[in-house]
Amino acid sequence: MPERQERGITRRSFAGLGVAAVAAGLARPAIAQGAAVKIGLMLPFSGTFAALGENIATAFEMHLAEKGGRFGGRAVQIVRLDDESEPSKAVQNVNRLLSRDRVEALVGTVHSGVAMALVQAARERGVPLIIPNAGNVAATRELCAPLIFRTSFSNWQPAFGMGKALAAQGVKKAAWVSWDYAAGKEAGEGFRDGLKAGGAELTRELWLPFPETNFQPILAQIPGLGVEAVGSFFAGGGAVQFVRDYAAAGFRDRIPLTGSGFLTEGTLQAQGAAADGVRTALHYGDGLDNPRNRSFRTAFRDKAGRDADVYAVQGYDAAQLLAIGLDATKGDIAAERELSRAMAGARIDSPRGPFTLSPSHNPVQNIYLREAKGGENRVIGVAAEALADPGTGCRMSS
Structure with a gap:
């Protein structure tokens, strides 16, 4: 020291x-x-x-x-x-x-x-x-x-769990949508790695300047992406607006919206019915x-x-x-x-x-699969069991 x-x-x-x-x-x-x-x-x-x-x-x-x-x-x-x-x-x-x-x-x-x-x-x-x-x-x-x-x-962990869970459900191609900043990029890497671990592929990444909340140019591209699901990282007011806009665009039932757990963590009341059915992954959830x-x-x-x-x-x-x-x-x-x-x-x-x-x-922990329903993020399974962050570049010395 x-x-x-x-x-x-x-x-x-x-x-x-x-x-x-x-x-x-x-x-x-x-x-x-x-x-x-x-x-x-x-x-x-x-x-x-x-x-x-x-x-x-x-x-x-x-x-x-x-x-x-x-x-x-x-x-x-x-x-x-x-x-x-x-x-x-x-x-x-x-x-x-x-x-x-x-x-x-x-x-x-x-x-x-x-x-x-x-x-x-x-x-x-x-x-x-x-x-x-x-x-x-x-x-x-x-x-x-x-x-x-x-x-x-780590930002990588919940998104990895979400990507892995989608692949396990049979999704082969997915897109990633987030703000163009460090947290969004780190989560995007986790989502890509999780998909890959299950034999699926991240085919498109769409970025929005932080903290912009005009999602219409992004949403306009969704139908033409040829994907079966969309993963995302937003939080707070941005998450509220994105979930609402995604549902209003009519994509929710055709191209499921998913994401790192902060998409619906602490935001469900404001998102209302628009969040129902949205699946996310996080290390905690309601009803655990x-x-x-x-x-x-x-x-x-x-x-x-x-x-x-x-x-x-x-x-x-x-x-x-x-x-x-x-x-x-x-x-x-x-x-x-x-x-x-x-x-x-x-x-x-x-x-x-x-x-x-x-x-x-960094915690080696279960990443839970949650589904938003009735104002709760209900745990419905384990997306990734005992998941460790890769720890890339760590050279621990005393």
Whole structure:
């Protein structure tokens, strides 16, 4: 791990001063023996993704409460920071947590662009990082590191499951539609690979500038593509509009619309009847019937007054993973090798079903096939069992 020093991180550090300079800026403070371990939750608590950040944090704190407020016998103090899903403020926010608030581990975030500042900090300083949502593949591929872990997904995973499921259903040719940005391209690669694994083919890719929602030029091309299904990656308001427009164009019954689970995750109420029958793949879904999930959903509703979702599950499992690491080191978060080893070897008893971690520290998990019906993403099968991200380019070193 890089040598510890005592200076502040700056935007210029991240922009180009290199590993040594940034490492110098991310000094971890000396913590008094017996003091609480400070955990920084860097998440969106305002703006478009506020509900996601709140569910992650609430579920994280729920597991901490279940553990009596202690991990590894050591009291835990949570420091929340609203990252506003704003990449331009990410370095400043990381600096605030590490230098001013003097946290010893980081949990974040939702937005992949913001997550890259956290990944930099973890790599160049050696501060433990758990990613409870952001799916950018680089974090557990070429930018992997001993103290970087993910409890969510890579963008590749759900889309791979969807492609594989379509091939298993007899689809031979499919198209991919998404915004022309990193998440859409990474998911598109997964969809293509899933189709190929089942003997099918991705024959066309249609891209729309992000975050445009005029889908008519794209939809006009669908009838002439000669495909049996369309896969897609959209989220939020874009997903609402695309599903509505696709149904209005009359394609839903002729050329089934499918996608990575975020196409209908958290958007079904706004999509209404237009989403009925849309199949997606994700590592969680409504009606997932296992004892852990049933107890988790009851406890979350009692605490938060609302139903749990995939984001709550990911936050809960981030807390479980960190607790496993600190239990193994008896609360000594500076015991980096032991902490990393324990977390890397963990088996998480998750509401999504048990999962382990790949060599690049990404979940090896079931990707479920879901069908939207009556305002729920009902699990109807397993699209890909115990699926690991390829971890391409990961060269883990201690």
